[in-house]
Every structure is written in C-alpha cells, then in structure tokens.
Amino acid sequence: MSGHRLRIVAGICSIAALVGAGGGYVAWAIAADERPAAIAPATAEPGTLVFLDHGRALSQVPVTDPGAAPVRRAPTCLRSYTAGGTTICLRTVAVPAGFEAAFLRGDKEIAEPVRVDGTPSRARVSPSGRLTAWTVFRTGDSYNPGAFATTTGIYDTRTGTLHGSLEDFAVLVDGKPYQREDRNFWGVTFAADDRTFYATMGSARRIWLLRGDLASRTLTAVGRDAECPSLSPDGTRLAYKKRVGTRWRLHVRDLGTGRETPLAEPAEIDDQAAWVDDATVAYARPDDGGRVSLFAVPADGTGAPRLLRRDASSPAVVQRPDQSHSQATP
Amino acid sequence: MYLSTTRAAGSPVAANGRLGAARVPATVVALGLVSFFTDISAEMVTAFLPMYLLYGLGTGLLNLGLLDGLYTGAGALLRLAGGHLADRSARPKAVAMAGYGLSAAGKLLFPLVGGSVAGIGAAVSVDRAGKGLRAAPRDALITAATPPHALGAAFGVHRALDTAGALLGPVTVFALVAAIGDAYDAVFVTSFCLAMIGVVILACFVRDRRVAPGTRPKVSLRDGRRLLARRPLRRVAAYATMLGLVTAGDAFLFVGVQRQTGLGAATLPLLPLATSLVFLLAAVPLGKLADRVGGWKVFVAGHALLAAAYALLAAAWQGPFAALGVLLLHGLFYAATDGVLMAHLAPRVPEHLRASGLAITQTGQALARAGGTIAFGALAASWDLRGAFAAFAALLVAGVLAAGAFPPDPRRAREASS
Numbered sequence: 031m032s033g034h035r036l037r038i039v040a041g042i043c044s045i046a047a048l049v050g051a052g053g054g055y056v057a058w059a060i061a062a063d064e065r066p067a068a069i070a071p072a073t074a075e076p077g078t079l080v081f082l083d084h085g086r087a088l089s090q091v092p093v094t095d096p097g098a099a100p101v102r103r104a105p106t107c108l109r110s111y112t113a114g115g116t117t118i119c120l121r122t123v124a125v126p127a128g129f130e131a132a133f134l135r136g137d138k139e140i141a142e143p144v145r146v147d148g149t150p151s152r153a154r155v156s157p158s159g160r161l162t163a164w165t166v167f168r169t170g171d172s173y174n175p176g177a178f179a180t181t182t183g184i185y186d187t188r189t190g191t192l193h194g195s196l197e198d199f200a201v202l203v204d205g206k207p208y209q210r211e212d213r214n215f216w217g218v219t220f221a222a223d224d225r226t227f228y229a230t231m232g233s234a235r236r237i238w239l240l241r242g243d244l245a246s247r248t249l250t251a252v253g254r255d256a257e258c259p260s261l262s263p264d265g266t267r268l269a270y271k272k273r274v275g276t277r278w279r280l281h282v283r284d285l286g287t288g289r290e291t292p293l294a295e296p297a298e299i300d301d302q303a304a305w306v307d308d309a310t311v312a313y314a315r316p317d318d319g320g321r322v323s324l325f326a327v328p329a330d331g332t333g334a335p336r337l338l339r340r341d342a343s344s345p346a347v348v349q350r351p352d353q354s355h356s357q358a359t360p
Numbered sequence: 361m362y363l364s365t366t367r368a369a370g371s372p373v374a375a376n377g378r379l380g381a382a383r384v385p386a387t388v389v390a391l392g393l394v395s396f397f398t399d400i401s402a403e404m405v406t407a408f409l410p411m412y413l414l415y416g417l418g419t420g421l422l423n424l425g426l427l428d429g430l431y432t433g434a435g436a437l438l439r440l441a442g443g444h445l446a447d448r449s450a451r452p453k454a455v456a457m458a459g460y461g462l463s464a465a466g467k468l469l470f471p472l473v474g475g476s477v478a479g480i481g482a483a484v485s486v487d488r489a490g491k492g493l494r495a496a497p498r499d500a501l502i503t504a505a506t507p508p509h510a511l512g513a514a515f516g517v518h519r520a521l522d523t524a525g526a527l528l529g530p531v532t533v534f535a536l537v538a539a540i541g542d543a544y545d546a547v548f549v550t551s552f553c554l555a556m557i558g559v560v561i562l563a564c565f566v567r568d569r570r571v572a573p574g575t576r577p578k579v580s581l582r583d584g585r586r587l588l589a590r591r592p593l594r595r596v597a598a599y600a601t602m603l604g605l606v607t608a609g610d611a612f613l614f615v616g617v618q619r620q621t622g623l624g625a626a627t628l629p630l631l632p633l634a635t636s637l638v639f640l641l642a643a644v645p646l647g648k649l650a651d652r653v654g655g656w657k658v659f660v661a662g663h664a665l666l667a668a669a670y671a672l673l674a675a676a677w678q679g680p681f682a683a684l685g686v687l688l689l690h691g692l693f694y695a696a697t698d699g700v701l702m703a704h705l706a707p708r709v710p711e712h713l714r715a716s717g718l719a720i721t722q723t724g725q726a727l728a729r730a731g732g733t734i735a736f737g738a739l740a741a742s743w744d745l746r747g748a749f750a751a752f753a754a755l756l757v758a759g760v761l762a763a764g765a766f767p768p769d770p771r772r773a774r775e776a777s778s
Contacts, residue, residue: 085541
C-alpha cells in the first residue's frame with residue numbers, strides 16, 4: 031500500500047473511531063440520565079421544598095425533611111422557581127439554539143414558552159402563581175465591550191401578557207426620570223397584590239433597589255446596593271445580596287423601618303434567596319467540596335447556616351396561600 | 361481556463377457553476393471540512409461556557425467578561441506568530457496542525473481543571489491560542505493548493521463550510537443540554553471528538569506542498585515587517601484597516617434590527633443566525649464573482665452593502681421587510697469581504713511570506729473592527745443609535761469611494777476586469 035493510500039485508510043479509521051467514541055459516550059450519558067418513573071403529584075403542598083437536583087431535574091422534598099429521597103418531576107431546567115402552584119422553568123432549546131421560559135402547573139405547560147435572550151440567571155413567580163419573571167445574561171452585547179448585560183422580563187400567565195423587558199419601563203431616581211442607555215435590570219421579586227414588585231438596576235457603576243408598578247409601568251428607586259431582592263412571605267422584609275468589599279453577602283432589610291441586618295452566612299452568595307418561612311431564608315452556594323448545594327440561615331442575623339440539601343439549586347418553598355392577610359381564600 | 365473567458369463566450373450559467381465547483385481542489389474542500397468540524401467544536405464551547413460557569417461550577421460570569429478583552433489582544437499576536445512561523449519553517453501544514461491540535465487539547469482541559477476559575481481561563485486561552493495560530497497558515501495552504509484564478513471560489517467554499525460549522529455548534533450543545541441533565545462531561549467529550557476529527561482530516565487528507573530548503577529564501581522577522589513596505593500589501597492592509605475602523609460591530613447592528621422589527625427582545629438571539637445563513641449561502645457565488653470581476657471590486661462593493669444596511673437602520677424604517685433587508689445586506693457583506701479579501705491579497709504576496717502577509721492584514725482588520733465597535737458604542741451612548749448608524753454609513757461611503765477610486769494595485773485591477 032502506498033503512503034498516500036495508507037494515510038487515507040488511517041484517516042477514515044480514525045474518524046470512525048472518533049465518531050464511535052463521541053457518539054457512544056453521549057448515548058451512554060443519555061441512558062444513564064433516564065428519568066425515574068416517580069412523578070410528583072401535580073401540586074406541591076405548603077412546606078414543600080422545590081428545587082433542581084444535580085441533573086437539573088425539577089424535584090421536591092418536604093422542607094422539614096430535606097434529606098428525604100426526592101420525588102423527581104419530568105422537566106429539566108437551568109433555573110426554576112415555584113409559587114402558587116405555578117413553576118417557571120428556564121431551559122435550553124436546540125433549534126434555533128437558545129433559551130426559553132416554560133410555564134407549568136404541576137407538570138402541564140399552561141402557556142406557550144417565551145424565548146429569552148441569554149443565559150438564564152434568575153427566575154421568580156408571584157405568590158398567587160399568576161406573574162412570572164426571569165433575568166438572563168446577555169453576552170456579546172457590546173455597549174460595554176468585554177462586559178455583559180442582563181435583561182429581565184415579566185409574563186402574566188393568566189392573561190398571556192408579556193410585560194416587555196424592564197428596559198421599557200419608566201425609571202424614577204430621586205423623583206427624576208433616569209434614562210441612561212447602560213441601565214441593566216435583574217432579580218425581580220413579586221408582592222402578593224400581583225402588581226407591585228422589586229428589582230435591581232445597575233447603571234454607571236451604581237446599584238439601585240427599585241419598586242416596580244406593573245399597572246403604571248414605572249420603577250421607582252427606593253434604596254441602594256440591594257441585588258436580587260426576595261420578599262418575605264409576610265411582605266415586610268426583603269432578603270438580598272449586597273456587595274461588601276469584593277464579596278456578595280446576604281442581608282435582610284425591614285421595609286417599614288429601613289433597618290438592614292447582615293445574615294450569619296460568612297460565605298459569598300451569588301443567588302436570589304427564597305424564604306423558607308417568615309424567619310428563614312434558603313439559597314444555593316458551593317459547599318466545602320465545591321458542589322453547589324442549598325443552605326438555610328435565620329433571617330434575623332442570628333444563628334448559623336445549615337445545609338438544607340446537597341447537590342441542589344434553584345430553591346423555592348411552597349407557602350401557605352395568602353398568609354399575610356386573613357384567610358380570604360382557602 | 362478563466363471563468364471570465366467562458367462567460368464572455370456566452371456559455372450558460374449552469375455550465376459555469378459546474379465548472380467552478382470542479383475547480384475547487386480537494387485539498388481546499390478538506391481544509392473546509394477541517395474548519396467545519398473545528399468550528400462546531402469551538403462554538404459548542406463558546407455557547408456552553410456561560411451555562412457551565414453559572415450552573416456547572418456555580419461561579420459567576422464576571423471573570424468571563426474580564427478575559428474577553430485579553431483574548432482579542434492575545435489572538436492578534438498569535439495570529440501574527442502563526443503567520444511568521446508558517447513562513448519561517450515553510451511548513452504551514454505543521455503550524456496549522458499545532459494550532460488545531462492545541463484547540464482540541466483545550467477541550468479536554470475543561471473537565472480536568474474543574475471549578476478553578478484560573479483553570480477555566482487557561483483552558484479557554486489554550487483554545488483561543490490554537491485559533492490564532494492556525495488562521496494564517498490555513499489560508500496559505502488554501503492559496504498554495506488553488507490556481508490563482510479560482511481563489512475566490514476556493515475561499516468561498518472554505519468560509520461556507522466554516523460558517524456552517526459555527527451554526528451547528530450551538531445547536532449541538534443546546535440539544536445535548538436538553539437531552540442530558542448532567543451534560544457537562546458529554547459536551548466536552550463531544551467537542552473534543554469533533555475537534556479531533558478536524559485534526560485527522562488535516563493530517564490525512566490535506567497535502568502539504570514542501571519546498572526544498574535550498575530553493576527558498578530564509579525568512580526572518582524583519583522580512584515580515586518589510587512586507588508592509590511593499591505596495592500591494594501595504595495598501596490592501598491599510599484599506600482593510602481603515603474600513604474596519606468604520607464598522608459598527610455586529611451586536612449593535614442586531615440591536616438596531618431588533619428595534620426596527622418591533623418584535624421585542626426575544627427575536628435578538630435569532631438575528632445572527634439570519635446573517636450567518638446568508639453568509640453561508642452567498643460565500644461561494646460571491647467568491648466566484650470575485651474570480652470573474654476581480655476580488656477588490658467585490659470587497660469594496662461588500663462594504664457598500666454594509667453602508668446600505670447602516671443607512672436602512674439610520675432611516676429607521678419600521679417593519680419586518682426593512683429588518684430582513686438589513687440582515688440580507690449584512691450577510692452579503694460578510695460573503696463579499698471575508699474570504700474575498702484573502703483571495704485578492706494572497707497572490708499579491710510573495711509565496712515565502714504569504715502566511716505573514718495574510719496574518720498582518722487579518723490582524724489589522726480585526727483590531728480595527730474592535731476599535732470601530734468601541735467608537736460606535738461611545739457615539740451611540742452619547743448620541744443615539746440612529747445617529748451613530750447615519751455617521752458610520754457616511755464614513756463607510758467615504759471609505760468605499762476612496763477604495764473604489766484608488767484601488768491598491770490599479771494595473772492588476774484593470775487587467776482583471778477587462
């Protein structure tokens with residue numbers, strides 16, 4: 031066989047081997063990832079911790095027994111949140127390649143998924159289960175070369191209204207319109223009235239906490255430096271991450287008194303916290319071994335963080351309906 | 361046989377097309393396939409990295425942004441180094457192999473470095489270093505394998521395959537993530553295998569034309585620099601750089617188009633696909649056109665199309681048709697400029713310095729485009745997007761008029777068009 035022939039045969043054999051190796055690995059990984067038959071009941075009882083497991087499958091356990099064998103549910107998501115029976119699931123789509131937000135009640139999709147413009151970062155649902163919000167990272171947005179931008183959208187699952195991205199809302203800082211092009215918005219949390227929400231705005235290297243009003247499509251600055259707020263079930267406090275030095279630390283602010291309390295979690299937290307109950311917040315961070323896991327810490331600055339669930343992310347704890355008001359709805 | 365003579369004799373277009381396809385050498389198709397597989401592999405990682413950092417490792421994206429600026433600079437330097445090494449060793453295939461091999465190896469580094477941000481940075485750097493290193497020697501290989509009058513078609517075939525790979529990369533990775541919960545290793549293994557297929561094709565199916573050591577001049581670093589004193593290269597590189605400086609950057613164009621359609625932010629990620637599809641489909645026809653009427657004319661006309669796209673954005677005509685028009689023009693701009701510039705320049709650089717010459721021009725153009733994007737961003741921030749597009753359209757028209765009226769080598773340009 032001539033050298034040229036030999037090279038061609040060697041080439042074809044090598045390519046076949048590589049196709050076999052790569053294809054085989056993927057086939058094996060898909061087979062190993064087989065979803066268990068156990069599917070969770072369509073609704074999660076109050077006191078259920080809903081999260082994404084290591085394989086990013088939506089799962090749930092009782093929050094009082096978070097070490098229990100989880101019930102896995104069908105969808106896989108990059109980021110999810112559940113409240114009022116509604117789950118928002120931010121996930122990938124292959125063609126055309128990108129991401130979308132899916133809206134589920136139980137495991138049924140209740141609306142057409144909405145395409146989102148970037149890598150999912152935060153997800154939230156209003157206490158009633160009606161409003162949903164997401165934040166995504168947009169890379170390759172070169173208003174600021176070398177950096178990245180975020181964009182945040184709100185979707186009403188009852189009316190099917192896409193409230194646009196927050197860039198389209200009117201922003202008021204110190205009572206004056208704020209219109210710089212470099213505004214970025216992230217981390218929505220909803221109040222119980224399905225109209226009021228809080229979010230973070232970054233612009234000109236500064237950070238504002240905004241209170242939003244869906245009806246008037248306005249965002250009003252109500253504070254500084256609070257990122258990815260999370261409203262407590264009773265609606266009186268916000269938990270958020272705040273940059274202290276070079277690290278993000280968890281804090282809680284009382285909306286009535288304005289008093290800010292650092293929580294007893296010494297590690298850096300880059301997550302939107304979820305309230306377990308009115309006294310505790312949960313969040314994801316890498317554990318000592320570097321595996322992203324769920325932790326909980328008291329909301330009043332006392333105590334110490336405890337491990338809630340290993341190898342998990344996107345915490346949400348199902349609350350009792352309409353806890354802050356009288357028992358108007360069963 | 362020159363395509364232009366065939367055309368002048370009145371032969372039908374279909375026969376023309378067949379003839380053109382037959383003339384693209386197997387080596388060029390093989391190099392195109394190398395780029396196809398390498399680009400699937402590379403774009404898989406690019407599309408996957410934000411997800412991997414956020415969800416695989418739980419680190420933030422901040423470091424990704426910081427690294428990006430570094431790569432532009434390092435990539436430019438390595439591109440020049442790749443060109444020089446290819447000329448100095450007179451073995452462009454070996455240098456290209458090193459580049460493709462380095463990128464393939466980089467894919468395996470990702471799972472090995474785990475959650476270390478410095479490790480991820482190193483793995484990305486190895487990948488990008490390979491990309492910088494291989495570009496110029498690969499274009500020199502395409503040139504060496506192709507008769508000068510078919511270079512436009514050859515670069516067109518290569519760029520079309522390259523773009524097809526870039527389109528398939530994200531599709532592959534998003535499908536894997538959708539299918540497998542814990543897809544991190546599967547993504548890197550797949551990406552590595554695809555990159556290795558590229559390396560194997562290069563090793564086994566691309567023939568290197570070796571020049572006997574005695575018959576070629578020795579190449580020093582100074583020779584590379586002296587290239588800039590030679591008229592055709594200096595002028596072509598200067599024009600490419602100048603036109604690059606008045607290029608707005610794709611991200612801005614897509615934001616402009618998205619505002620034009622009024623369809624909301626959800627359409628934004630789909631817009632680059634439209635540009636790539638047009639580029640993919642038009643690369644070969646426009647390459648053939650360059651072979652017939654002269655590469656410089658097509659290159660300049662491509663920038664005129666871009667100016668038209670900017671003008672459409674500045675005029676702020678609303679509606680899907682205006683948006684489609686802009687995307688069509690943008691894709692045609694790439695098809696008329698990217699490979700065509702190399703096809704035009706390569707035969708005008710002495711063979712023993714060809715990779716260096718191509719590298720110098722590509723680097724000048726890439727850095728100028730980065731500068732143009734920053735300038736456009738500043739203009740858009742202090743003024744507004746429409747005004748910035750109007751300004752850049754005007755600047756581009758000025759550049760196009762200059763480049764069209766005073767071509768870099770008037771004698772040859774006339775010859776090619778007659």
